[in-house]
Amino acid sequence: MAAGNRSVLVVLDSRRVAERARADRTVFAALDHFGVAYEVLECGDYMALPPGHAAPRGAYVLAHDGAGAGIKPQVAVEIAKSVRGGAGLLTFDREINGWPAALRSLLPASRQSEQTDRIRFPATRHFITFGHEQDEDVGLDMPIGVCTFQTDGTFRSVASTGLGGCVVVLGQVDGGRVVAFGTGDQLYSEDVYGHVRGADGLMWRALVWVAAKPFPMRCIPPFVSARMDDCNGAYCAFGYVDVLNRYGIGPNLGLFIAEMGPTDWAAAKRLFDKGGADFSMHAFRDDLYKAKWHKPYAVLKDKPDLSNGGRDVRFEGLSIDHGTGRDLDDATVERNFKRMDDAFARAGIKHSRVINSHFGEIGWRAVPGFLARGADMPCNNAAVGQLYGNQPSWRPKPYGLRGRNGRSGLVIDRCPHHPGITHINMSPAHLGKTHMIADILSGHTPFAGESDRSRPQDAARRGITNVRLGLDSLAFGVIMTHEERIDAISPGDWETVVSAIIRGLNGWDAEFAGREHVSIICKRLFDSSLVYAETTETGLRCELCGHTDGPSPLTIWRNEGDGCTRRTVEIPRLDGFRAVHVT
Numbered sequence: 001m002a003a004g005n006r007s008v009l010v011v012l013d014s015r016r017v018a019e020r021a022r023a024d025r026t027v028f029a030a031l032d033h034f035g036v037a038y039e040v041l042e043c044g045d046y047m048a049l050p051p052g053h054a055a056p057r058g059a060y061v062l063a064h065d066g067a068g069a070g071i072k073p074q075v076a077v078e079i080a081k082s083v084r085g086g087a088g089l090l091t092f093d094r095e096i097n098g099w100p101a102a103l104r105s106l107l108p109a110s111r112q113s114e115q116t117d118r119i120r121f122p123a124t125r126h127f128i129t130f131g132h133e134q135d136e137d138v139g140l141d142m143p144i145g146v147c148t149f150q151t152d153g154t155f156r157s158v159a160s161t162g163l164g165g166c167v168v169v170l171g172q173v174d175g176g177r178v179v180a181f182g183t184g185d186q187l188y189s190e191d192v193y194g195h196v197r198g199a200d201g202l203m204w205r206a207l208v209w210v211a212a213k214p215f216p217m218r219c220i221p222p223f224v225s226a227r228m229d230d231c232n233g234a235y236c237a238f239g240y241v242d243v244l245n246r247y248g249i250g251p252n253l254g255l256f257i258a259e260m261g262p263t264d265w266a267a268a269k270r271l272f273d274k275g276g277a278d279f280s281m282h283a284f285r286d287d288l289y290k291a292k293w294h295k296p297y298a299v300l301k302d303k304p305d306l307s308n309g310g311r312d313v314r315f316e317g318l319s320i321d322h323g324t325g326r327d328l329d330d331a332t333v334e335r336n337f338k339r340m341d342d343a344f345a346r347a348g349i350k351h352s353r354v355i356n357s358h359f360g361e362i363g364w365r366a367v368p369g370f371l372a373r374g375a376d377m378p379c380n381n382a383a384v385g386q387l388y389g390n391q392p393s394w395r396p397k398p399y400g401l402r403g404r405n406g407r408s409g410l411v412i413d414r415c416p417h418h419p420g421i422t423h424i425n426m427s428p429a430h431l432g433k434t435h436m437i438a439d440i441l442s443g444h445t446p447f448a449g450e451s452d453r454s455r456p457q458d459a460a461r462r463g464i465t466n467v468r469l470g471l472d473s474l475a476f477g478v479i480m481t482h483e484e485r486i487d488a489i490s491p492g493d494w495e496t497v498v499s500a501i502i503r504g505l506n507g508w509d510a511e512f513a514g515r516e517h518v519s520i521i522c523k524r525l526f527d528s529s530l531v532y533a534e535t536t537e538t539g540l541r542c543e544l545c546g547h548t549d550g551p552s553p554l555t556i557w558r559n560e561g562d563g564c565t566r567r568t569v570e571i572p573r574l575d576g577f578r579a580v581h582v583t
């Protein structure tokens with residue numbers, strides 16, 4: 001096997017055109033995102049398998065309905081032997097009756113068909129179902145035909161249908177572990193349920209659980225960070241950032257630079273020097289803090305009033321006309337960058353590598369300007385050169401998500417228009433009727449009359465949900481809000497919100513981090529791949545290909561009881577190819 005005994009062999013059959021095409025989005029996109037070393041067994045191919053292609057491997061994945069039926073009986077015997085000897089099997093193939101007998105023997109003998117429009121999680125917990133409430137009931141967007149399994153001493157249910165049939169089963173078969181999704185990969189199809197809606201943990205945890213250990217992945221560590229947009233420091237000159245810093249979180253702050261006074265800039269410098277935040281140009285102004293309907297909790301004395309007491313409020317952006325979507329002219333964009341440079345230089349702070357534009361709007365002409373300043377990673381889930389609304393169908397990795405509201409959710413992908421720009425963001429915005437579910441305070445403060453009073457517990461609940469969704473998706477968690485809402489609540493309420501979110505992550509594997517750092521690490525993982533993984537008596541040999549601008553984490557999973565734990569080792573900067581030996 002070219003990729004080593006801790007790689008994954010994924011079985012597909014390209015003669016099953018529709019099923020294979022769906023698996024590209026449901027299974028293969030996920031494997032790319034999880035960062036496992038994998039190769040395929042293509043049942044539609046007539047080329048002879050190289051020696052040792054089928055075994056040994058760390059795990060086998062049957063990617064879609066009908067994949068298993070295409071495996072030649074002798075290869076199936078090899079795979080079954082490998083699984084019984086300690087490798088893992090994860091299957092999304094519902095057509096089990098068509099499998100070669102050796103493979104079929106790895107699953108419960110008794111199976112039935114059923115229609116279900118929901119998935120239920122059982123009362124007993126398991127590593128694979130971590131994060132799900134006992135008896136949690138998840139409605140599908142349309143009913144699907146599923147395969148249900150008989151459970152016994154060997155096999156147990158980790159998810160059931162509406163009628164109580166076991167639809168995701170796990171078991172130990174001799175030395176190996178097996179998980180079968182009776183939903184097929186269809187559970188992860190966006191017309192049924194899809195990715196980044198809270199069921200992704202079920203998939204990656206199943207793979208981690210079944211795989212022979214040690215099992216390496218180039219996955220994103222469970223970072224939890226924060227981002228605030230529309231910032232001028234609020235009434236507390238960024239005092240709210242100190243609360244996040246106490247927990248090890250350094251937010252990205254999207255600045256309205258013309259709205260900041262001397263106290264705000266001094267505070268920005270203080271945070272910059274201690275690494276407590278990273279700073280991006282959001283826009284010059286939008287004067288929300290002066291709007292008639294805004295009642296700030298307090299007012300800082302030396303904040304500029306550009307709007308004549310709120311009589312002339314204006315939005316002034318860097319590079320794009322918010323009304324028409326057309327770029328501002330060359331001279332204006334150049335002048336605006338100079339104004340931005342001067343403001344940052346005067347304060348003694350540097351622009352973040354994160355680009356955080358108001359409405360996510362970045363004019364084409366601003367791309368070279370940002371790149372020249374080292375800013376190369378937008379964080380707003382919006383395509384370059386476009387207004388916030390009517391986003392193009394740009395199908396960003398990992399999943400090409402597009403919610404019913406046209407938002408893209410999780411985005412870790414190169415800008416389709418410029419190789420120097422990499423979009424990195426995690427947002428639940430694709431799941432809401434309004435995009436504002438990404439903002440933990442939206443609707444929970446008196447800002448713009450959104451609520452009759454401050455509701456910190458509601459805000460915390462949304463924060464916990466949003467962060468957990470990022471972690472369940474093997475992405476990262478973001479505590480996001482717009483600063484004008486922090487401006488409308490007391491420091492005590494903000495403290496309550498943040499501390500309740502942190503408490504809500506008790507028991508979760510979380511690494512609190514700076515937002516810029518999260519993007520840097522995600523980009524390094526995106527720019528490289530684990531291509532080989534082999535364990536021997538002397539340790540684990542991993543080979544990586546790609547280019548990174550600094551060190552990056554390799555996650556290594558081990559079994560601990562019936563669960564799994566991870567550690568990370570640091571891979572030095574990659575400049576093409578590197579083999580590492582991990583003990």
Ligand SMILES: [Zn+2]
Nearest residue numbers: 229230358359
């Ligand atoms: Zn904004």
